[in-house]
Amino acid sequence: MTLPVNAFKRALRDGRSQIGIWNTIPGPVVAELLAGAGFDWVLLDTEHALTDIPDIFAMLQAVAAYPVSAVVRPQTNDTVLIKRLLDHGAQTLLLPYVQSAAEAEAAVRAMRYAPRGVRGVSGMTRASRYGAIPDYVQRAEEELCLLVQVETAEALAQIEAIAAVDGVDGLFIGPSDLAASMGHPGNARHPEVVAAIDDAIRRIVATGKAAGILTLDPAYARHCLELGTSFTAVGVDMALLRAAASDLAKAFGRGA
Incomplete structure (x- = not known):
């Protein structure tokens, strides 16, 4: 058995735009429904949702049957959470509230096995197909994709430094948190916020890294x-x- 290809990561490298949808309802049913809706990627959220680590396992299994990429968002940039999600078979993670290059570097280390990182090694995980992928530990990094959220005015000032971190594949702008940090809570469409987002997208693209956003x-x-x-x-x-x-x-x- 061979290491699964991360189609989402390949698409970003090739410059192909990927359109996605957010999944906040826990469990495999809605995840599977969304997986079959025709999007390029589906975000399985554990930060602002009831979804937790055990839920993600079944949701990843449900999504795997469809030609769509799963992106998982942990509650926070935490080495243990990252390890568990990767072991469950997540290949792309979106980490919230990354404020600096140092925090991005810590996330990269959590994604990688020693000597390049600190990810704990376990042979019997879904990621390695329970040991059926013989070179998983040696090759896992090739198909892992790390996206980090820059969602405060302070983080936007660090875009170039964060993007320069080896192992960061993309930077995602969080409009709601950015608006709050800029003094406009609940108003992501405020002209100052929109201008900051537009500038951030241009700067991310200029670094050569992928830029992402959620907007309804x-x-x-x-x-x-x-x-x-x-x-x-x-x-x-x-x-x-x-x-x-x-x-x-x-x-x-x-109704109203």
């Missing part, structure tokens, strides 16, 4: 794509469910 505004998503975002999430499962449910209720004279 289709027009702004297209704007970001024009600026050069390589991995762009355009929907969230719970937001889509709420909107569809509200529209249906209104169609029958119910």
